[in-house]
Amino acid sequence: xxxxxxxxxxxxxxxxxxxxxxxxxxxxxxxxxxxxxxxxxxxxxxxxxxxxxxxxxxxxxxxxxxxxxxxxxxxxxxxxxxxxxxxxxxxxxxxxxxxxxxxxxxxxxxxxxxxxxxxxxxxxxxxxxxxxxxxxxxxxxxxxxxxxxxxxxxxxxxxxxxxxxxxxxxxxxxxxxxxxxxxxxxxxxxxxxxxxxxxxxxxxxxxxxxxxxxxxxxxxxxxxxxxxxxxxxxxxxxxxxxxxxxxxxxxxxxxxxxxxxxxxxxxxxxxxxxxxxxxxxxxxxxxxxxxxxxxxxxxxxxxxxxxxxxxxxxxxxxxxxxxxxxxxxxxxxxxxxxxxxxxxxxxxxxxxxxxxxxxxxxxxxxxxxxxxxxxxxxxxxxxxxxxxxxxxxxxxxxxxxxxxxxxxxxxxxxxxxxxxxxxxxxxxxxxxxxxxxxxxxxxxxxxxxxxxxxxxxxxxxxxxxxxxxxxxxxxxxxxxxxxxxxxxxxxxxxxxxxxxxxxxxxxxxxxxxxxxxxxxxxxxxxxxxxxxxxxxxxxxxxxxxxxxxxxxxxxxxxxxxxxxxxxxxxxxxxxxxxxxxxxxxxxxxxxxxxxxxxxxxxxxxxxxxxxxxxxxxxxxxxxxxxxxxxxxxxxxxxxxxxxxxxxxxxxxxxxxxxxxxxxxxxxxxxxxxxxxxxxxxxxxxxxxxxxxxxxxxxxxxxxxxxxxxxxxxxxxxxxxxxxxxx
Numbered sequence: 001x002x003x004x005x006x007x008x009x010x011x012x013x014x015x016x017x018x019x020x021x022x023x024x025x026x027x028x029x030x031x032x033x034x035x036x037x038x039x040x041x042x043x044x045x046x047x048x049x050x051x052x053x054x055x056x057x058x059x060x061x062x063x064x065x066x067x068x069x070x071x072x073x074x075x076x077x078x079x080x081x082x083x084x085x086x087x088x089x090x091x092x093x094x095x096x097x098x099x100x101x102x103x104x105x106x107x108x109x110x111x112x113x114x115x116x117x118x119x120x121x122x123x124x125x126x127x128x129x130x131x132x133x134x135x136x137x138x139x140x141x142x143x144x145x146x147x148x149x150x151x152x153x154x155x156x157x158x159x160x161x162x163x164x165x166x167x168x169x170x171x172x173x174x175x176x177x178x179x180x181x182x183x184x185x186x187x188x189x190x191x192x193x194x195x196x197x198x199x200x201x202x203x204x205x206x207x208x209x210x211x212x213x214x215x216x217x218x219x220x221x222x223x224x225x226x227x228x229x230x231x232x233x234x235x236x237x238x239x240x241x242x243x244x245x246x247x248x249x250x251x252x253x254x255x256x257x258x259x260x261x262x263x264x265x266x267x268x269x270x271x272x273x274x275x276x277x278x279x280x281x282x283x284x285x286x287x288x289x290x291x292x293x294x295x296x297x298x299x300x301x302x303x304x305x306x307x308x309x310x311x312x313x314x315x316x317x318x319x320x321x322x323x324x325x326x327x328x329x330x331x332x333x334x335x336x337x338x339x340x341x342x343x344x345x346x347x348x349x350x351x352x353x354x355x356x357x358x359x360x361x362x363x364x365x366x367x368x369x370x371x372x373x374x375x376x377x378x379x380x381x382x383x384x385x386x387x388x389x390x391x392x393x394x395x396x397x398x399x400x401x402x403x404x405x406x407x408x409x410x411x412x413x414x415x416x417x418x419x420x421x422x423x424x425x426x427x428x429x430x431x432x433x434x435x436x437x438x439x440x441x442x443x444x445x446x447x448x449x450x451x452x453x454x455x456x457x458x459x460x461x462x463x464x465x466x467x468x469x470x471x472x473x474x475x476x477x478x479x480x481x482x483x484x485x486x487x488x489x490x491x492x493x494x495x496x497x498x499x500x501x502x503x504x505x506x507x508x509x510x511x512x513x514x515x516x517x518x519x520x521x522x523x524x525x526x527x528x529x530x531x532x533x534x535x536x537x538x539x540x541x542x543x544x545x546x547x548x549x550x551x552x553x554x555x556x557x558x559x560x561x562x563x564x565x566x567x568x569x570x571x572x573x574x575x576x577x578x579x580x581x582x583x584x585x586x587x588x589x590x591x592x593x594x595x596x597x598x599x600x601x602x603x604x605x606x607x608x609x610x611x612x613x614x615x616x617x618x619x620x621x622x623x624x625x626x627x628x629x630x631x632x633x634x635x636x637x638x639x640x641x642x643x644x645x646x647x648x649x650x651x652x653x654x655x656x657x658x659x660x661x662x663x664x665x666x667x668x669x670x671x672x673x674x675x676x677x678x679x680x681x682x683x684x685x686x687x688x689x690x691x692x693x694x695x696x697x698x699x700x701x702x703x704x705x706x707x708x709x710x711x712x713x714x715x716x717x718x719x720x721x722x723x724x725x726x
Contacts, residue, residue: 022208034067034167038321045324059091136250138282158219165202338482347486363433368451399425404440412439441476575615578604603642612724617697625659632663654720666709
């Protein structure tokens with residue numbers, strides 16, 4: 001069966017309107033604000049803001065209302081259906097759209113309904129429409145099953161949409177629609193009056209709307225041709241025949257008439273008893289759905305004089321909807337702030353600020369759940385919550401905090417079971433919060449139990465308390481989602497750090513392989529050169545070169561496991577820091593400094609005693625820093641190295657080495673990740689590992705390194721090495 005992108009080119013209706021002319025008739029109509037009953041919207045908003053959101057429950061609510069179903073299918077048609085409309089269930093459609101899109105649709109529908117015209121007559125008409133549409137949907141699905149039509153969801157949706165054209169007209173011409181419905185004495189007269197007033201009737205308007213969804217379905221045909229003579233239906237597509245019969249049966253408020261029974265027999269050879277049972281079952285399903293959402297459909301058919309109580313109930317639902325819309329508006333600002341928060345600590349701080357703004361709370365705090373230990377740990381931070389860090393609560397505790405997370409429900413001291421004494425811990429928490437009453441709000445997202453938010457609350461009662469608790473629950477859900485997002489982002493950062501370390505080790509192994517061979521060759525040539533220079537004039541210089549080559553070889557051996565160097569021993573030996581600096585600067589003055597006309601200075605502390613340290617590691621640190629300084633100042637710059645023999649830091653003695661240059665300084669964004677592996681900004685063969693190696697080597701010696709840099713003063717690295725004299 002090929003896709004039916006537009007209406008079939010068969011006889012339309014006696015009106016003479018052809019399928020191609022529907023766009024010109026209805027293209028100016030607004031279809032994005034079709035009304036829904038406030039009863040359904042209230043239940044839908046509550047369901048979409050619970051701790052654990054069930055797609056099955058959301059699906060049940062969406063497909064109980066024609067306008068909401070139209071929004072969902074319209075939104076999903078381009079993104080999800082793509083020619084598979086027959087096979088994509090309503091539940092699957094919601095999953096593909098995603099929870100954020102579903103919430104947006106629910107909120108948009110609620111806000112539009114809140115600002116729409118709402119009166120008793122409109123409410124009665126909408127209830128009648130809702131009851132008839134849902135009844136047709138249930139009948140259509142049962143007929144699909146009975147007749148062997150494989151696509152029950154498609155039949156249900158087509159039945160629900162069978163009169164959607166009425167909503168399209170009512171949304172654009174409310175007064176005219178009310179007048180037509182009031183005056184029309186039969187279905188035929190109603191369609192004729194709509195055609196005269198709007199240029200086409202509701203079946204054609206509904207077909208035009210559904211055809212725009214571009215489904216692989218004859219749903220548009222089924223809606224368009226539901227009012228032709230039964231003889232014209234005999235050879236039609238099964239879905240078209242199902243909706244034809246379902247719509248006739250759904251319009252009957254009492255006993256099924258002969259025309260309906262004859263159509264059932266003529267189209268599907270269904271006996272009268274079976275048809276009556278089918279209609280009775282559908283009516284029972286409609287009544288059950290109405291009861292679950294507080295919709296009084298029995299009075300919808302009564303006269304206006306008998307309708308006052310029901311009208312009052314409808315107005316209350318509209319007020320409830322207004323309360324939900326207000327809560328959404330209040331939470332929007334907090335949601336934006338939470339979205340900007342970086343890291344768990346900042347999210348927790350933003351949550352506390354949001355509580356204070358929305359509820360004027362005096363104090364609040366957190367107990368975060370440790371999944372491994374199965375306990376709640378108090379979270380320090382904020383004024384009155386500082387002492388909470390001293391509390392650890394087992395998940396099986398009888399206190400209110402543990403109960404709230406166990407049962408995933410808000411719990412307050414006011415509503416605590418009077419037969420069970422309040423625990424000592426609960427009393428202590430009340431004291432810390434400076435209140436006699438507090439609320440525990442579980443922070444839960446699906447299967448993720450994150451913790452409990454506790455907050456002081458002002459005593460309220462009745463409707464005010466119910467509204468307060470509802471808003472607190474919605475706030476807690478937003479808080480939980482933001483906290484989970486922050487934790488997942490942190491885990492992603494840790495994973496990236498692990499990947500960076502792995503990259504570093506891989507690069508280090510490459511460096512070892514590439515550099516070892518030329519080092520060996522150089523060492524051999526140095527040895528040959530030493531044997532040729534027998535007079536000993538350059539023996540000291542050759543010895544320095546030999547030492548440096550040996551040290552480079554040792555570094556290469558250690559490089560792949562440098563992250564674990566602290567565990568493998570420090571290789572400590574007595575080293576004269578001043579001599580080490582002097583020898584190193586001598587080599588640089590004769591090479592890198594001379595070729596770039598760089599001035600160099602040393603300021604070495606007098607009578608500096610040798611210290612026990614990893615001499616090779618310290619030479620690597622100084623080599624990297626001096627080399628970086630020389631590269632930073634370019635030509636005609638200045639590099640200085642200074643030492644101090646005794647510096648006391650945090651009660652411990654250190655020696656200090658300072659490497660300073662007068663270069664342009666280090667940019668702020670580079671300083672923020674100065675000692676982490678990055679792609680070098682120097683280009684060429686640089687691996688961007690120099691300062692990472694320096695930091696790891698200094699850490700391995702138990703020392704500290706810091707950096708100060710600016711565009712005016714250049715860059716200054718300060719190194720503290722433990723002053724161990726033996």
